[in-house]
Amino acid sequence: MGRAVNLFVSITRSPEETEKAGEVLGRALEIGDVVLLIGELGAGKTAFSRGVARGLGVRDRVTSPTFVLVRNYQGSKELVHADLYRLGDGALFDLQMLELGMPDVVTVIEWGDRAAGSFEYLRPLTIRFIPQNNPDVRVLRYEGDPDAWSLRLSRAGLEIRTLDWPLPEN
Ligand SMILES: Nc1ncnc2c1ncn2[C@@H]1O[C@H](COP(=O)(O)OP(=O)(O)OP(=O)(O)O)[C@@H](O)[C@H]1O
Ligand SMILES: [Mg+2]
Numbered sequence: 001m002g003r004a005v006n007l008f009v010s011i012t013r014s015p016e017e018t019e020k021a022g023e024v025l026g027r028a029l030e031i032g033d034v035v036l037l038i039g040e041l042g043a044g045k046t047a048f049s050r051g052v053a054r055g056l057g058v059r060d061r062v063t064s065p066t067f068v069l070v071r072n073y074q075g076s077k078e079l080v081h082a083d084l085y086r087l088g089d090g091a092l093f094d095l096q097m098l099e100l101g102m103p104d105v106v107t108v109i110e111w112g113d114r115a116a117g118s119f120e121y122l123r124p125l126t127i128r129f130i131p132q133n134n135p136d137v138r139v140l141r142y143e144g145d146p147d148a149w150s151l152r153l154s155r156a157g158l159e160i161r162t163l164d165w166p167l168p169e170n
Contacts, residue, residue: 026055
């Protein structure tokens with residue numbers, strides 16, 4: 001199993017900036033990739049996902065899949081956008097039924113921490129959304145196996161800084 005280290009940290013100051021960060025990542029994603037988004041309610045995970053979709057050439061409006069759990073979108077690559085929030089209360093679904101992390105699609109999972117262990121073997125990119133005292137500001141921390149992600153992220157223009165892990169939450 002690869003090492004998980006901090007690969008990149010960015011600060012966004014509006015939902016639009018978070019969406020833009022998602023778009024930059026989306027342009028660099030390839031089929032088979034799994035991105036886990038972790039952060040509290042209202043952290044900006046859906047805003048980021050919307051940007052990822054745009055970066056993948058999806059034209060449909062991306063909405064939160066909180067109640068349906070998974071939605072698929074067609075772009076230049078297919079996007080599977082999931083939200084595992086409801087797995088927290090009662091785990092109604094067998095995770096396998098959701099068929100996440102398939103090799104022919106890009107998978108983005110909100111509340112990815114609810115099932116992080118299930119995706120570890122796919123070497124996901126994990127992005128933590130860390131709230132700040134200023135309600136418009138978020139710190140986005142990208143973590144993953146550098147063998148899987150460093151080159152990809154640097155090609156996307158994301159400056160890689162391999163930082164000590166873990167960083168403090170604030
Ligand atoms: N820098 C920022 N980035 C993203 N959203 C921000 C930022 N500043 C303020 N916001 C606000 O935070 C909210 C983020 O909502 P969003 O639906 O993206 O969160 P979420 O993490 O998907 O929440 P949920 O867990 O309910 O799915 C929006 O109301 C947005 O306007
Ligand atoms: Mg959401």
